[in-house]
Amino acid sequence: MPRHAALRPARPRIPSPKATLAAYGGRPVLSPERIARWPAPSLDHVSALIEAARSGRYHRVNHPIVSQLEDALGQWSGGLKVRAVGSGTAAIHIALDYLREHGPKILTPALNWPGALGPIHFAGLEPVFADVSLEDGCIDENEALAKLSPEIGVLLLSHLFGNVSEVPRLRQTARTLDIAIVDDCAQAIGAVRPQPDAGRIDSDAFTLSGNGAKHLGAGELGFLCGTNGGLIEHVDRVSLSSSARDGGRVFAPMSYGLNYRPNVLSAAVALSRLPGLDEQLAARAENAAILRIGLSGLPGLRILHRFTEARNSYLNFALLLEAGELGLPAVPATRDFIVDLLLQEGVPVWIWLRRPAWAYLPFWPEEAERPPLPNTEKLLAGLFDIVEIAPPNGSDVMRAYIAAFEKVWTALPELAPDIRKAAGDSDGRIQAGRG
Numbered sequence: 147m148p149r150h151a152a153l154r155p156a157r158p159r160i161p162s163p164k165a166t167l168a169a170y171g172g173r174p175v176l177s178p179e180r181i182a183r184w185p186a187p188s189l190d191h192v193s194a195l196i197e198a199a200r201s202g203r204y205h206r207v208n209h210p211i212v213s214q215l216e217d218a219l220g221q222w223s224g225g226l227k228v229r230a231v232g233s234g235t236a237a238i239h240i241a242l243d244y245l246r247e248h249g250p251k252i253l254t255p256a257l258n259w260p261g262a263l264g265p266i267h268f269a270g271l272e273p274v275f276a277d278v279s280l281e282d283g284c285i286d287e288n289e290a291l292a293k294l295s296p297e298i299g300v301l302l303l304s305h306l307f308g309n310v311s312e313v314p315r316l317r318q319t320a321r322t323l324d325i326a327i328v329d330d331c332a333q334a335i336g337a338v339r340p341q342p343d344a345g346r347i348d349s350d351a352f353t354l355s356g357n358g359a360k361h362l363g364a365g366e367l368g369f370l371c372g373t374n375g376g377l378i379e380h381v382d383r384v385s386l387s388s389s390a391r392d393g394g395r396v397f398a399p400m401s402y403g404l405n406y407r408p409n410v411l412s413a414a415v416a417l418s419r420l421p422g423l424d425e426q427l428a429a430r431a432e433n434a435a436i437l438r439i440g441l442s443g444l445p446g447l448r449i450l451h452r453f454t455e456a457r458n459s460y461l462n463f464a465l466l467l468e469a470g471e472l473g474l475p476a477v478p479a480t481r482d483f484i485v486d487l488l489l490q491e492g493v494p495v496w497i498w499l500r501r502p503a504w505a506y507l508p509f510w511p512e513e514a515e516r517p518p519l520p521n522t523e524k525l526l527a528g529l530f531d532i533v534e535i536a537p538p539n540g541s542d543v544m545r546a547y548i549a550a551f552e553k554v555w556t557a558l559p560e561l562a563p564d565i566r567k568a569a570g571d572s573d574g575r576i577q578a579g580r581g
């Protein structure tokens with residue numbers, strides 16, 4: 147019988163979906179040179195740097211480039227007062243330090259940029275963590291409302307992935323309880339702008355980052371924005387060790403001397419990007435819309451953006467893998483496996499956080515003992531982002547990302563045993579269950 151089988155004419159073999167995957171020896175969908183990596187440098191930025199270097203005294207906080215940038219960003223924001231500082235983190239620290247008299251505790255989402263939480267400790271405050279929403283990865287409004295208490299003096303809201311975390315009921319309730327509001331817009335520069343009909347988000351302080359990964363892609367830079375003159379004046383009190391802003395070199399006894407000065411060279415790059423910011427945001431939104439249409443049909447994939455919000459800045463395209471819907475173990479290893487397949491196809495995906503933000507800092511070990519926050523846990527196990535969605539990448543690149551996702555998804559049924567094995571190997575519980 148084996149001999150008979152061998153005599154049968156060989157049919158041309160169609161490779162299985164798994165065999166076409168780059169991870170299993172197939173051709174990747176995208177080659178790396180097709181993708182422009184943010185901050186997508188151009189000659190404009192080089193010219194801005196040359197001009198700044200020639201201008202002299204590019205260590206001064208009152209350098210004309212910095213003042214022009216503060217004015218221009220204030221105008222772009224629709225009228226906020228703006229101070230440039232060394233980083234987004236510095237801006238958060240200054241805002242919290244200014245508002246700390248409101249109460250000893252801060253309510254903030256558990257899915258958070260770890261660096262944003264350090265300032266809570268440095269301002270002498272204690273965090274209370276609220277769960278996040280599976281709609282946008284930002285604070286869950288009802289969960290946050292339930293956690294308000296007389297000890298809470300500040301709400302620190304994080305707008306992740308470019309999403310605008312509007313949470314109007316939470317803001318209104320906070321106002322009636324004299325709770326101050328700080329909006330960390332490092333990932334969502336559009337959140338500082340007013341809506342044509344609804345006005346601006348109600349906040350005491352908006353903080354922005356100009357670091358290389360954010361919309362202003364400027365190296366190292368941050369901004370504190372608001373309408374409160376006292377807050378803006380507080381920048382120098384926390385930051386400058388000499389009163390350089392008005393040109394003098396007198397050491398100011400009132401200052402903490404943290405020297406959160408803006409980098410003038412970074413400010414030059416940010417200033418050169420500002421005229422193109424609207425165009426950049428429009429291109430990001432267009433790319434996000436293409437990804438939304440292309441990926442929304444894939445099972446087990448939840449898109450973490452509300453597309454009804456016009457101010458979203460789409461820093462990254464955030465996705466939650468709901469592995470259970472695919473019949474796969476809902477553990478981080480499943481997400482890691484699929485992310486690796488996508489990476490090998492050339493899609494720029496990455497896993498942002500694997501632990502709650504507080505676990506990356508040494509200040510609150512007791513938080514580890516608290517019961518887990520279910521949506522945060524779910525996101526930490528399944529969250530990943532497509533990172534390169536900014537111009538000059540356009541629809542052709544987005545369509546290639548989608549094609550790579552479809553290719554991987556087509557192979558998932560065939561890959562299920564491999565994925566279960568990987569998940570089992572990394573998770574004792576499942577392995578024991580299967581054994």
Ligand SMILES: *Cc1c(COP(=O)(O)O)cnc(C)c1O
Pocket residue numbers: 232233234235236258259261262304305306330332333354355356357360367368
């Ligand atoms: C980047 C970021 C910050 C900090 O900005 P830096 O300029 O890097 O200090 C704060 N919060 C969030 C959500 C961020 O993504």
